[in-house]
Amino acid sequence: MKIVVLAKQVPDTWSDRKINLETGMLDREASEPVPDEINERALENALLYKDANADTEIAVLCMGPEEAVKTLRKLLSLGADSAVLITDPELAGADMVQTARxxxxxxxxxxxxLLIAGNEATDGRGGMVPAMVAEILGWPVLPGLDDISISTESVTGTAQVDGGTLTLTAPLPAVVSVTEKSAEARFPNFKGIMQAKKKPLESWSLADLGAASPANASARSVMVSATARPPKAAGPKITDDGTAAAQLAQFLMSNQLV
Ligand SMILES: Cc1cc2nc3c(=O)[nH]c(=O)nc-3n(C[C@H](O)[C@H](O)[C@H](O)COP(=O)(O)OP(=O)(O)OC[C@H]3O[C@@H](n4cnc5c(N)ncnc54)[C@H](O)[C@@H]3O)c2cc1C
Known part of the structure; x- marks a missing residue:
């Protein structure tokens, strides 16, 4: 069994994230780049299967800038066997369709x-890449799973929908995307960090893949404007002079929060 985990490098969710208003792209200097937490959960699902089935091979794939090597090293230290970074200046600003291609x-x-991805990246938040990859490969896709169960022939999992829980299954090969309810990621240990330095980590360009540059794509989305979110205004401060509850209720009602 070979499991491929799709992992994106994102700005740390705890840091101040900024976009470049000229390009509409992430300002990578403004925040610490880390593996997306949802992708660590994707990897954990693969690792749990490998823990019980030692002949499992786990490869991690990331498309991103050269510094995304750092993300791949961390995922190797958690237990992935190999990693590939697809990086090429032509891919800067790639939209979801091009990323999926x-x-x-x-x-x-x-x-x-089996391909395991996160259901939605914490920065781009398109939530479409796993299904697009499945469509291009001609594989079934099970989206938004809270848990997954893998066998040599199929993958099964549950997804929450309005009013209920669905149990979904597909024969392999298949693509699944997992939610933040899915397996909590383990921490890397010293042995894992040392081993990660010796594990295969390749870097592929578009030419290595025989893939076309986004600039030549017949259809692609283009960012036409970017506007910074206005800074948060300080909220009103309520001092309890005996009318605090009424003031609070008034605040909630006037902001249509109740
Ligand atoms: C040089 C370069 C610069 C880039 N700069 C930016 C940038 O500034 N901002 C930005 O958001 N993106 C950037 N990307 C990445 C790419 O444009 C996005 O990954 C893509 O548009 C996916 O959109 P999304 O985040 O909405 O995906 P979603 O559909 O929300 O992602 C769902 C899941 O798909 C998988 N996935 C998505 N993208 C990738 C990926 N790149 N590699 C591996 N797995 C992935 C992950 O498992 C993820 O959890 C850059 C890429 C390159 C090569």
Whole structure:
């Protein structure tokens, strides 16, 4: 069994995240880049299967700038066996469709039986890449799973929908995306960090994949304007002079919060 985990490098959710208002792209200097937490959960699902099935191979794929190597090293230290970074100046500003095309081409090159992704990146938040990759590969997709159960022939999991819980299953090869309710990521230990330095970590360009540059794509989305979110205004301060409850209720009602 070969499991491929899709992992994106994102700005640390605890830091002050900024976009470049000229390009609409993330200001990478403004915050610490880290593996997206949802992708650590994706990897944890693969690791849990590997813990019980030692002949499992886990490869991590990331499309991103060169410094995303740091994210891949961390995921290798958690237990992935190999990693590939697809990086190319032509990919800067790639939209979701182009990202999915590139990742699907990389999966065709690495091979794999099961692809595990996060349901939504914490920065881009398109939530479409896993389904797009599945469509391009012609594989079934099980989106937004809170838990997954893997066998040699199929993958099964549960997803919450309005009014109930669905149990979904698909034969392998398949793509699944997991939610933040899914497996909590483990911490890297010293042995894992040392081993990660020796694990295969390759860097592929568009030419290595035989994939077309986004500039030549027949259809692509283009950012036409970017506006900074207005700074948060300080809220009113309520001093309890005996009318605090009424003031609080008035505040909630006037802001349509109740
Ligand atoms: C040079 C370069 C610069 C980039 N700069 C930016 C940037 O400034 N801002 C930005 O948001 N993106 C950037 N990207 C990445 C790319 O544009 C986005 O990943 C893509 O548009 C996905 O959109 P999303 O985050 O909404 O995905 P979603 O659909 O929300 O992602 C869902 C899941 O798909 C998988 N996935 C998504 N993207 C990737 C990826 N790149 N690699 C591996 N797995 C992935 C993950 O498992 C993720 O949890 C850059 C890429 C390159 C090569």
């Amino acid at each position: 590139v990742l699907a081409a990389a999966v065709e090159k690495t091979g794999g039986d």
